[in-house]
Amino acid sequence: QSVLTQPPSASGTPGQTVTISCSGSTSNIGYSIITWYQQFPGTAPRLVIHYDDQRPSGVPDRFSGSKSGTSASLAISGLQSGDEAVYYCSTWDATLNERVFGGGTRLTVL
């Protein structure tokens, strides 16, 4: 059971916008900065959003992040087949004094 709750799966057709949610509490999302990672099978995770809603250099502007209270979201617009991956949210939990991850959301492009 992950501290941060993500839906196990999400899907969309090419060109659509898909949103992946991440729910937590006042000790984690409500306390600290959210990051989002993209992971393809057999590879290491890659940072796609940091500082809650900022894209690192090299990440397409189709990726956007938002946060409100104890929830955060990752939106991917103009969906492409190459976006098929597992996406994880993460932040620091002040009560546990640990970095925590969501369980991951597998994105399928139909």
Added chain:
Amino acid sequence: EVQLVESGGGVVQPGESLRLSCGASGFTFSRHYMDWVRQAPGKGLEWVGRITGRPQSYSTDYAASVRGRFIISRDDSNNSLFLQMSSLKIEDTAIYYCARDTVSGIDFWGQGTLVTVSS
């Protein structure tokens, strides 16, 4: 170019120990906190722990699941990060990633090294 290269993975029996290493290049290693994160086969990401830098006296934090069994250390003179694992359990089987930590969280990951604990 930032590079993190893990090594030291392998197959061990329950109760045994193993030491992982991570070599860093392409950035000022001593200025960064460094983390270990693991991923069991077919599962999600699990944070293992982190070590701060010299200004913070190289303090460490660990996940509850490994606290007391794992120790993180670093050698800034050789741009290296280590994970000493003892009393290994079958549930410690995972790919172990070395990761660079920043103010906003982990921003770069190594490719990982596989640790298999099996009798």
